[in-house]
Amino acid sequence: xxxxxxxxxxxxxxxxxxxxxxxxxxxxxxxxxxxxxxxxxxxxxxxxxxxxxxxxxxxxxxxxxxxxxxxxxxxxxxxxxxxxxxxxxxxxxxxxxxxxxxxxxxxxxxxxxxxxxxxxxxxx
Numbered sequence: 001x002x003x004x005x006x007x008x009x010x011x012x013x014x015x016x017x018x019x020x021x022x023x024x025x026x027x028x029x030x031x032x033x034x035x036x037x038x039x040x041x042x043x044x045x046x047x048x049x050x051x052x053x054x055x056x057x058x059x060x061x062x063x064x065x066x067x068x069x070x071x072x073x074x075x076x077x078x079x080x081x082x083x084x085x086x087x088x089x090x091x092x093x094x095x096x097x098x099x100x101x102x103x104x105x106x107x108x109x110x111x112x113x114x115x116x117x118x119x120x121x122x123x124x
Contacts, residue, residue, distance in 0.1 A: 017101060021094050024087055039095050046088035053081040 028034050069075040093100045
């Protein structure tokens with residue numbers, strides 16, 4: 001499946017979260033992994049992948065972390081771990097029948113009420 005950004009051919013479309021969900025379903029089904037993709041197992045795997053992403057940044061200074069994507073090897077690893085995190089997150093949401101886009105926008109709305117502009121300033 002080709003998506004915009006993967007090559008310069010005209011007529012390609014941007015991938016959606018549903019496209020990713022469907023690809024992950026096919027991937028798991030082709031390997032008979034679906035029985036292992038329980039919410040508990042997916043949460044544990046997601047946590048592990050977040051830990052691997054954390055490891056990449058653990059000993060970087062704030063300045064180094066801000067420029068992590070300037071280092072080709074680190075950038076590759078960051079992209080790879082972010083993909084793993086996203087895969088497990090999307091798979092978990094699928095198993096729990098959670099619309100991630102809807103949930104994310106609902107959370108933004110709750111946070112807008114919880115943290116109105118002008119009321120709180122970050123600690124410097």
